[in-house]
Amino acid sequence: MAMITGSALRAAAVAGAGSLALLGGATAAFAQDTPEYPPEGPSSASAVCIGDIPYFSFTVDFGPEFAGETVTITLINPEGDDFVYTRTLDANGRLSGNDILWPGANDNPPDWPGWILDEDGNWVEADDGFLWARGTITATFEVNPTQTISATYPPATSVCANPPSGDTPPPPPGEQTPPPTTTTATGLPVTGGQTAALLMVGGGLLAGGTALVVSSRRRANETV
Numbered sequence: 459m460a461m462i463t464g465s466a467l468r469a470a471a472v473a474g475a476g477s478l479a480l481l482g483g484a485t486a487a488f489a490q491d492t493p494e495y496p497p498e499g500p501s502s503a504s505a506v507c508i509g510d511i512p513y514f515s516f517t518v519d520f521g522p523e524f525a526g527e528t529v530t531i532t533l534i535n536p537e538g539d540d541f542v543y544t545r546t547l548d549a550n551g552r553l554s555g556n557d558i559l560w561p562g563a564n565d566n567p568p569d570w571p572g573w574i575l576d577e578d579g580n581w582v583e584a585d586d587g588f589l590w591a592r593g594t595i596t597a598t599f600e601v602n603p604t605q606t607i608s609a610t611y612p613p614a615t616s617v618c619a620n621p622p623s624g625d626t627p628p629p630p631p632g633e634q635t636p637p638p639t640t641t642t643a644t645g646l647p648v649t650g651g652q653t654a655a656l657l658m659v660g661g662g663l664l665a666g667g668t669a670l671v672v673s674s675r676r677r678a679n680e681t682v
Contacts, residue, residue: 503597503609506556507618511565514609515556518599524551530600533561536590547601560611561595562588571611573621581621 503516514533524547533541541561547553562571571588573581592611599605612619 501599501605501607503607505560505609505612507612507616508556509565510618510622511568512560512563512570512612512616512618513556514558514560514595514597515554516558516597516599516607516609517554518552518605518607520547520551520599520601520603520605522549522551524601525549527551527601529553530598531558532598532600533558534596534598535561537587553599561591562586568621570619570621 501516501518503514505512506515507513516531518529520527520529526549527547529545529547531543531545535541541558543558545553545555559565560571563569571591572583572586574584574586576582594608594610596606596608599607614620
């Protein structure tokens with residue numbers, strides 16, 4: 459039976475420690491080979507009014523290492539299908555814009571989340587499927603890393619939060635806007651021919667009256 463001396467045990471312990479150190483170094487090197495890319499920032503999003511319609515405005519920054527990459531913008535709908543758009547990051551890995559309609563809004567024909575046009579052509583508050591969009595919404599911007607940003611709908615006093623007061627809705631497609639109502643005077647118009655006829659009648663009456671005066675004077679002279 460072989461005897462294991464103390465020096466052999468010490469040598470084995472040193473060798474084992476060296477192996478663990480090498481393994482630890484390899485693990486650390488592997489971790490460094492998969493770096494994370496945190497968002498560069500500053501990134502933000504908000505609601506903006508363009509005319510009378512609300513839009514989703516945003517600014518994101520992923521850093522120059524993502525220059526020219528396609529970013530997927532997702533406005534999350536908690537009650538149905540999300541709203542997905544794609545854009546391209548600029549040479550600095552940044553992107554900004556205000557050309558995305560707020561969920562439930564439309565510019566032609568105009569529409570606002572939480573409002574519907576009734577049969578009489580009046581805007582009324584109702585559940586049009588976008589009541590959730592009148593609060594805070596969440597948007598994700600994804601290249602490889604993902605940024606998540608929230609934005610809040612304009613306050614009720616904002617010009618684009620609701621349909622304009624007294625707004626006249628556009629006519630349905632295929633129908634023309636009725637002409638404005640006008641008031642005209644009653645009676646027949648006087649044309650050129652009718653004017654001439656009236657002048658002739660007036661002239662005849664004048665001539666008849668003159669002849670009557672002359673005849674009366676003659677009778678008076680004869681009597682004297």
